[in-house]
Amino acid sequence: MGANSPDLGNLALSKVVEVGIASQLDVVEEIDVDLRTDPGNLIQGKVNSIEISGKGLVVKQDLRMETIQINTDSVSIDPLRALLGSIELTQPTDAEARIVLTEIDINRALNSDYIRTKFHGLQMEMDGQPVTIDIQSANLDLPGENKFVIASTFSMRESNETKNFTATAAPEIHEDGNRISLEILAAEGQGLTLKLVTVIFEQLTNLLDLRNFDIPGMTLKLHKLEAQAGKLVIHAHSQIEKLPTM
Structure with a gap:
């Protein structure tokens, strides 16, 4: 393979x-990034497509992505910068993204120190009396059939009692497309x-806000959600304004 091989050029930019x-x-x-173009297109500032795939990525809130796949259409770039070994988009490009979250990773994040601080000292009423609630644990089960099942243990400070509950919910795409x-x-x-269940579900939906998965320069908008057995599959539209480079 020659020094000017387009494959080597693509590999270097990738x-x-x-x-x-x-x-x-x-x-x-x-x-792994697979940037596909040829010398003729590159001189004109055109890239045929970019495919980004990753495993075990953590962006925010300690929530691990089992896998992420992003596929772009054609991309316009600055040809001079490309020849110098850098990538700069000259206009935003659209892409499709697929993110897989496992039940195990969601539960690890749901029981992280960051989330647990939001589960303590909750003020509400039970049987007409004000009580202070500390949620000890919250566990998400993904049984399939597009359902979430939350099992939680909580304690009441006033009586020092510990209680349990289970709730089942169906996920829907919020109108803003972010969560x-x-x-x-x-x-x-x-x-x-209802308030107790709502508090836990609010933290779960905050955790799954797509803005937590944005890579700088890339934004995601949810368009399909699949709650499968043991995993959550997120399909999103992505707009890429900038590709991160060192």
Whole structure:
């Protein structure tokens, strides 16, 4: 393969983007960028497509993405910068993204110190009396059929009692396209109140806000959600204004 091989050029530019993306993330297990073009198009500032795939990425809120896949259409870039080994978009480009979150990783984030601080000292009423609630644990089960099941243990400070409840909800796409909302289908347990269930579900939907998965220069808008057995699959439209580079 010659020194001027277009494959080597594509590989070099792909590596620049890989390193740039990795530098913006808290944790990266694997990241791969496949930039496809040819010398003629590159001179004109055109890239046929870019495919970004990653595994074990953490952007915010300690929430790990099992996998992420982003595929662009054609991309317009600054040809001079490309010849110098850098990528600069001359106009935003659209892409499609697919993110997979596992039940295990969602629960790890849901029980992180950051979220747990929001579960303590909750003021509400039970049986007409004001009480202070500390949620000890919240566990998400993804049984499939587009359902979320939350099992939680909580304590009441005034009586020092510990109680449990379980709630089932169906996820829906929120109108802003950034996050999901949850329709409560059923709930049962001791000392159960709508506010208690709502508090946990609010933190879960905040955790799954797509803005937590934005890589600098890339924004996501949710258009399809699949709650499958053991995992949550997010399909989103992405607009890329800038590709991270070192």
